[in-house]
Amino acid sequence: MDNLDLARWQFAITTVYHFLFVPVTIGLSAVVAWYHSAWVRKRNPDDLRLAKFFGKLFTINFALGLVTGLVQEFQFGMNWSSYSRFVGDIFGAPLALEALLAFFLESTFLGLWIFGWGRLPEKLHAACMWIVHIGTLLSAYFILAANSFMQNPVGWRFNPDTGRAELTDFMAVLTNKVQLVTFPHIVTAAYMVGGATVMAVTLWHLRRRDVGADAPMYRRSARLGAVVTLVAAMGVGLTGDIQGKIMTDVQPMKMAAAEALYETSDGHAPFSLLTIGSLNGQEEKFAITVPSLLSFLATGHFDGTVQGINDLKKEYAQKYGEAGNPMTRDATYTPNIPLAYWSFRLMIGVGMSAALIALVVLWVTRGDRIPRARWWHWVLMATPLLPLFGNSFGWIFTEIGRQPWLVFGVYTTESGVSPSVSAGDVLTSMVVYTVLYGALAVIEVKLFLKYVRAGAQPFEEPPKPDHHDDEDAELAFAY
Amino acid sequence: MELSTVWFVIIAVLWTGYFVLEGFDFGVGMLLPVLGRGKDAELTEKRRRVMINTIGPVWDGNEVWVITAAGAMFAAFPHWYATMFSAFYLPLLLILVALIVRALGIDYRPKRDEPQWRRNCDLAITFGSTVPAFVWGLAFTSVVRGLPINADKDFTGSLLDLFHPVAILGGLVTVALFLTHGALFIALKTMGPISDDARRVAARTGVVAAVLALALLVLLGTSNGNAASWGTSVLAAAALVGSLVANSRDRNGWAFLGTFVTIALAVVTYFLMLFPNVMPSSTNPAWSLTTENASSTDYTLTIMTWVAVVFTPVVLLYQSWTYWIFRKRIGVQHLPAQSSH
Numbered sequence: 071m072d073n074l075d076l077a078r079w080q081f082a083i084t085t086v087y088h089f090l091f092v093p094v095t096i097g098l099s100a101v102v103a104w105y106h107s108a109w110v111r112k113r114n115p116d117d118l119r120l121a122k123f124f125g126k127l128f129t130i131n132f133a134l135g136l137v138t139g140l141v142q143e144f145q146f147g148m149n150w151s152s153y154s155r156f157v158g159d160i161f162g163a164p165l166a167l168e169a170l171l172a173f174f175l176e177s178t179f180l181g182l183w184i185f186g187w188g189r190l191p192e193k194l195h196a197a198c199m200w201i202v203h204i205g206t207l208l209s210a211y212f213i214l215a216a217n218s219f220m221q222n223p224v225g226w227r228f229n230p231d232t233g234r235a236e237l238t239d240f241m242a243v244l245t246n247k248v249q250l251v252t253f254p255h256i257v258t259a260a261y262m263v264g265g266a267t268v269m270a271v272t273l274w275h276l277r278r279r280d281v282g283a284d285a286p287m288y289r290r291s292a293r294l295g296a297v298v299t300l301v302a303a304m305g306v307g308l309t310g311d312i313q314g315k316i317m318t319d320v321q322p323m324k325m326a327a328a329e330a331l332y333e334t335s336d337g338h339a340p341f342s343l344l345t346i347g348s349l350n351g352q353e354e355k356f357a358i359t360v361p362s363l364l365s366f367l368a369t370g371h372f373d374g375t376v377q378g379i380n381d382l383k384k385e386y387a388q389k390y391g392e393a394g395n396p397m398t399r400d401a402t403y404t405p406n407i408p409l410a411y412w413s414f415r416l417m418i419g420v421g422m423s424a425a426l427i428a429l430v431v432l433w434v435t436r437g438d439r440i441p442r443a444r445w446w447h448w449v450l451m452a453t454p455l456l457p458l459f460g461n462s463f464g465w466i467f468t469e470i471g472r473q474p475w476l477v478f479g480v481y482t483t484e485s486g487v488s489p490s491v492s493a494g495d496v497l498t499s500m501v502v503y504t505v506l507y508g509a510l511a512v513i514e515v516k517l518f519l520k521y522v523r524a525g526a527q528p529f530e531e532p533p534k535p536d537h538h539d540d541e542d543a544e545l546a547f548a549y
Numbered sequence: 550m551e552l553s554t555v556w557f558v559i560i561a562v563l564w565t566g567y568f569v570l571e572g573f574d575f576g577v578g579m580l581l582p583v584l585g586r587g588k589d590a591e592l593t594e595k596r597r598r599v600m601i602n603t604i605g606p607v608w609d610g611n612e613v614w615v616i617t618a619a620g621a622m623f624a625a626f627p628h629w630y631a632t633m634f635s636a637f638y639l640p641l642l643l644i645l646v647a648l649i650v651r652a653l654g655i656d657y658r659p660k661r662d663e664p665q666w667r668r669n670c671d672l673a674i675t676f677g678s679t680v681p682a683f684v685w686g687l688a689f690t691s692v693v694r695g696l697p698i699n700a701d702k703d704f705t706g707s708l709l710d711l712f713h714p715v716a717i718l719g720g721l722v723t724v725a726l727f728l729t730h731g732a733l734f735i736a737l738k739t740m741g742p743i744s745d746d747a748r749r750v751a752a753r754t755g756v757v758a759a760v761l762a763l764a765l766l767v768l769l770g771t772s773n774g775n776a777a778s779w780g781t782s783v784l785a786a787a788a789l790v791g792s793l794v795a796n797s798r799d800r801n802g803w804a805f806l807g808t809f810v811t812i813a814l815a816v817v818t819y820f821l822m823l824f825p826n827v828m829p830s831s832t833n834p835a836w837s838l839t840t841e842n843a844s845s846t847d848y849t850l851t852i853m854t855w856v857a858v859v860f861t862p863v864v865l866l867y868q869s870w871t872y873w874i875f876r877k878r879i880g881v882q883h884l885p886a887q888s889s890h
Contacts, residue, residue: 126660129656130660133653133657134653137653139616140645141645144634144645146630147631147633148635148641148642151631151703152631154627154630154634155627155631157627158623158624158627158628158630158845160849161623162622162624162627162845162849163624163849163852163853165620165624166621166623166624166625166853167620169613169616169619169621170617170621171856171860173613173616174613174867177609177610177613178868178871179867180609181606181610181871182871184606185875187889237845237849237852240848240852488635488638489701490703491635491638495639498642499638499639502642502646506646510653517660538877542882544883544884545602545884548598548602548605548879548883549601549602549658549889549890
């Protein structure tokens, strides 16, 4: 492997890993803020218990999200310095704004929330977690604006004197049509993860033999989690559908790759649920298909035309190869088809199965029923992971489907790597990250499960904000 | 003033913010095995908890300054960001690993009530504080001295070029300064024996820092200095001496302010030595990265300037407010028997 392959693998590994923590952070911060302010408003002790319970799970997860995010930011300069030079004028701004407007909010107010017991007036204390949540949303907005530029470059021009891309319209970058639909797609997908986590964790406790008087609390929470999962799933589906049409418009090759559609279809293109056999377009294969669905997904009409890989390849070769410059030349102009094909299906299948579970949970927990079957244990263990992996597959699909481009139609991935960094350096860092991330995953999951098992702690009246006026008073919260 | 010069100043401000704030976090982490030691295991644990609680609510917000500094470099000086981050590939990897284990050490330490777990977390915190304290000093000293950079703005040297003796001295200076800064922070934020011990440690590390810093500033000043940088060097030295005097008179606030100003002026000195370069090339001065040839377009810089001018004060305001909320000194007597988590 050369350092291009290594740098790509490294980006894939560190990004997928980082994005395991991001949706949980977005989703759970809303959950904690919700329960904390419910306690402030309605004084139901269960709400405070749940706020603290999910607060613990949230902080365990947040720590890893933060530090793995640092790797992401440094990585552009370390492994992709040519890309950073080329696109920094445009791409750097959302990253800087993300840090200045979002990360400061998140980190500062999370510190206040964690240590604020007995120090902050309770309304302000609950507001701190809402501010953390707003920070997570702002962060998502800016980083997705940067990513959307890579999918659909807008508001820029190429400066032939410097050989760099230059920003001409910042508002256009922030309101990129890809961005406007990707942001709600990602946020609702994160809420699905949050909802599914709440649902699974509290239903697990509801099924405990010794749940006792806590049953109503856990039931209420499990049902809320299920509703959130369902509503968010609808949002994911709706935005995903719009996204498909925009994608067909701006990146037709990605849609063709999603179906492994080699020959252009003049209408009523079917969508295959699964395919057995090769996806190279040469051999006969067995597939289960839904008639006209691909046409609908791509164009909104059942008789819409969907361009195939072979036609697009010719078109791209002419447009970017012959007429283009060294930064746009590529031998294939085709992404990894099987990977795009399967990640697209897994995104939808794995992600949406959580919605199905949520529906069943609402049914089996109605009234005062508790699902008793043994297999529920295994279903609940898997439930938070389903939308989480749906998120991962979505990212794998959208990033793989963009290849060979780093910035679509403008700059190939191959052009972006650091010329001054050796393959040995990249390999070293990759081994280090992989070993470290692996070890951290074990530590994190064990800790997470320990606190999941412990459940919501008994209610304690929180100390008043003047608690520390007494010089000798014990700290209400201390590590 | 040129917009690119404005951004050079803003980048300097962001790195200054990072080092004056995270500097004491690193100091506290490095001192964990030194000051966090009592006559028995129980007192040792309590003292360590007191130390960690002094930075507990704020360290995370302090660390965001480096994310912002790096992001701002990417946005305002893409070439600077690209050249520096790819040149310092392995040192930055080391910093990232250190920051990762340190963050988890602090956050996860109270979450398991097991001595071995806490020992591992302490090790992570101390390692994770020492490594960046050293490597940042090394990296910035290397940048000021100049590195082999070609006409394409790419670093052409090897790892050995980054470990020049003067650069190593730079790393030692930041370690000594942050140790002193952290000790003075503990002296200011705690009460009882631990505060007194911190003062004594600061008195010693402060002298070491002063001697090393003097050597560094003279060495670097003769090769890269200018009138302005000599001026700030002298002021930085004066602030450090003032801090040590204040410390000997048990004026904790003034002593801490002293190292705060020292570190800030040290960063300013480095940036004054750089200007108008941002990364001098030792291969050919004509290939140096400058504020002009490394910067973004005026359009981008204009937008970024507005955002920075409006939002940086807001950030400063709420971060200062956080320090106000957690202003009380703490001692071992304030700790609940069990860690909250």
